[in-house]
Amino acid sequence: MSRSRIVLAVVLALACQTVVLPAAATGADVSVARSTTVSSTAAERVSVDSVSDDVLVVDDDGGTAYTTIRAAVEAASDDATIRVRPGEYRPTEAVTVSKNVTIVAPDDARITGWSYPSEDTSISGDSFPAAFTVGDQAAPTIEGFTIRGRPAVDARSTHGDFVLRNLTVERPIRPAVDATSASGNWRVEDVTVVTNATGVDARDTTGAWVVEDTRTQYSDAGDRLIHSAVEAGGSTGTWTLRNTTIEGFLVGVEAEYTAGTWELAGTVIRNTTVAASTYRSTGAWTITDSRFVNTTVSERFDFRMPPLTEGVAVFADETNGSWTIDATSFRASETADVSAVDSRVRGDARENTWDGDDSPSSEACSGNVSCGASPASSANDTESEPDERPDATRLTGGGPDTPLAAGAGQVVAGTTTLLAGKRLRVVLQSTDGGRPFILSDTARVDEDGRFVAVFNLSTFDAERAYSVEVSGPNETLVVRKATLADCTATSCGVGPAADVPNGTRVNDTDGTVVVAPAPGQVVSGRTNLSAGTPLVVRATYDDGTPFLKSREATVRADGRYRTVFDFSGIDDETTFSVTVRANDSVVATTRGRVDCEASSTATACPDGEASTASDDVGVETTTTPPTTPTTTDPPTLTVVDSPSATDGGDDWPVVGVLLLGGGTFGVIGVVLLLGLGDR
Incomplete structure (x- = not known):
């Protein structure tokens, strides 16, 4: 049965008073005693599916307000999100980013420089500037691009905490990422560089x-x-x-x-x-x-x-x-x-x-x-422990008998006698004369001795020769060679075949997702589920003051998913569970922890201080301790949420009151939102 939602709006003109009814919403952040206020000038844009003006879309083929990345960056405000659609962008000048914006290419837009893949060694390293130049104090996030024939980022002598994520940089001539003399706490995550220069300076x-x-x-x-x-x-x-x-x-x-x-x-x-x-x-x-x-x-x-x-x-x-x-x-x-x-x-x-x-x-x-x-090895040892035997690891997927395909969500799987919880390094590398590639992933041994690593091979051609190497803490465990196969109905596009293990995972550090008690906290991962598969990512805590935070995500073409949560008001050192669901089934779980030190700002932990950040669609929210508006306040729109229901599978009714206060006389908008789910 498809979901339906009935929205009833009654607008009355009368003296402004504070009226609050409880509200709860499945699929949104819900926490105890949280009050969110936004300017009433945006009231006409308030709806269930509202989209913020802080999301700018770039398409080199037109049809959007911006056809160049540079124009969108110049028009963006701090905390905006710039989404770049697929295409080939060839700017003649570097895009200078002096704002705290997120520039993301969800479907792998390309930024090119000199005629790739030309081997003309007479081309000067200064022929093309870096794709992005980071401003002195800026802390942008740049994600998802393939950059060819030019450096990716020039951040020399900067002071901001910029983030580079999920980039591919090929033959950049100069350092792919140049952060010489930078003083910020910057990060480079999940980046592939193929170069005849320096990777990260x-x-x-x-x-x-x-x-x-x-x-x-x-x-x-x-x-x-x-x-x-x-x-x-x-x-x-x-x-x-x-x-x-x-x-x-x-x-x-x-x-x-x-x-x-x-x-x-x-x-x-x-x-x-x-x-x-x-x-x-x-x-x-x-x-x-x-x-x-x-x-x-x-x-x-x-x-x-x-x-x-x-x-x-x-x-x-x-x-x-x-x-x-x-x-x-x-x-x-x-x-x-x-x-x-x-x-x-x-x-x-x-x-x-x-x-x-x-x-x-x-x-x-x-x-x-x-x-x-x-010291861990003794002369009196007569035989190796099971977790030190290199011959006890086998590949069940990704080797010559079950080769990977040239698509997203490709799984290297196997079994081992290593102890549960051990981390394995899985490296996938080209072995032929084509454009070289080298990819890696970290897998953990589960209670049944199985491990899974997931790779996006959608940008490579079939018939490419490759090797798979699985290694433990001290030694190579298994190496196999194979050839990429063509995509079929079961290997690409419609999800994993029945005999392929679930490859959904959450990006974490040593088994724990660490977040700050602030907005804008990213929970992401990768999966071998087919592109477009809807996911629900939930964070739950059931000891002390309970909360349920839930976000919807969609598997991207490269097999990744990403959500952004607001953990404002959650105590430092709070632990919680993270679950990822697809088709009403749990496909991944891990632990989480709230940590003040995980924030790049100094205002994430002090009680009662407001903090701002962009959520996953770039909508800025301001989180403050609950207050009671007075008649002298400027016009505001107030929404107060009630404590959440438990982490159930059904939708919950939503009832709320929207208050538009403006002096002695104002407007009270009463909105009844009744969510009717399958029963």
Whole structure:
């Protein structure tokens, strides 16, 4: 039975008094004693399906108010959302973003520079500016674009907390993301870079920045030239490189002369001349749960970057801060795994594996570093624990017998004897001569020993050769090669086949979604459900003051979904459950936690302070403690919600009163909203 909604509006002219009736709404944020006020000048736009003027749409084919991204950015106000429709945008000047806006391309719009994929090396690096230039204090979010033949973002010497998410950058000539000397707490998430230049340039930065779930591949790994995937030399801030794959650079991560505290976690660096250089660093740093593979002496050119030594995985000579390498695997380092010559503080690199062994060879480590046998391994052990057996992992999807298809929502699945909760790294990489790609995802072992990783392969052609590599904390578990198949009715477009496991997941950190007690908190994820599938994402808490927050989402063409919640008024350290439902079935669950420190603003936690943010359609709301309007207040529209019903599957009736106050005489709009669901 289809849903229906009856809306009855009665408008009466009489003296303005405060009248409040309870209200509750399925599919919207509902919390206890929450009052939301907006200007009465917008009263004529109030409706069940209202759309804010703060959502600007760009289409290069016309039919919208804006045909260029630059024009929309110039017209936008702070906290606006700019949605860019599919198309090829070729701006001759950088789009300068000096506002706190969200620029999103839900269906992968393209921004191009020089004639891609031309190999003309005479083209100057300055021929095309970056696609976006971030203003000095701005904190924009840029998401969903494919950028070819030009850098993605120029954020040099900026101070804002910008976010780059779900971008693909190909052959940008200069650094794909240039944040040199930036002081903000910026983030780069889920970005793929294929380049013959630097991936992320963060030299001399002072902020707390994060690069995670990112893939950076050198477009001609045989040459390697003089570039690093991530350059952080001279940085003094706290930064993290997490769940990132680097392939084929001269230096994977350049962290020389750093004075801040930083961490490499879950990072794979392969086919480099030096995997990570921390030469003369003075801050504390950690490398954990990572892998360094095939660090070799260059055969194509003379190595002229003293004092670095070719073929060393971690070059830590002359360091002056404390450092640890933990739960990391070294394989095929031609010269040494760790060099710490003249390091003033002895490094701790004991709990690692060295070419598959717990104990390093005599040539593996040099200088002031401890590389002894891992304390976790004992000479008295007679057999390996089940979670350390590399031969106990099998692929059930994504290998040669069940190849992936050239579409969204492609699942690499398997079984393992690793313990439940273990994190696995799944890397998908091209192995033929076509346009290179390298993708990665993190999977967790469930209680039945199964794991699932989801990839969007809709931008690749069938018949591409690829490899799947699954690795655990210290070792590669399984590698298989296959060829992308054509999409069929069961492999693309209509959801997973019956024998394909559910691949829906929520993006989290170590099993927990962390949000701030403020508006604009993103809960997102990916799935192998077909594009257009409606989802309901719910956050529920049933200890103490209960709340139910629910948002609807739709699976995008790339297999992702995204919702935005308002957690204003929820106490710090509150824990809750997140569930994702499709077709009345739960397809994903995880835990959540409210954390004041998760906010980039200073006003998220103090009680009684107002905070503003854009929700998922860019509508700005102002959240304040409940107040009673007086007759001297300016005209306002007030909506007061009642405590929510429980997390049920049926719709609840909605009754509310809209008050338009304006002095001695005003207008009271009485709106009765009766939601009739299936019974």
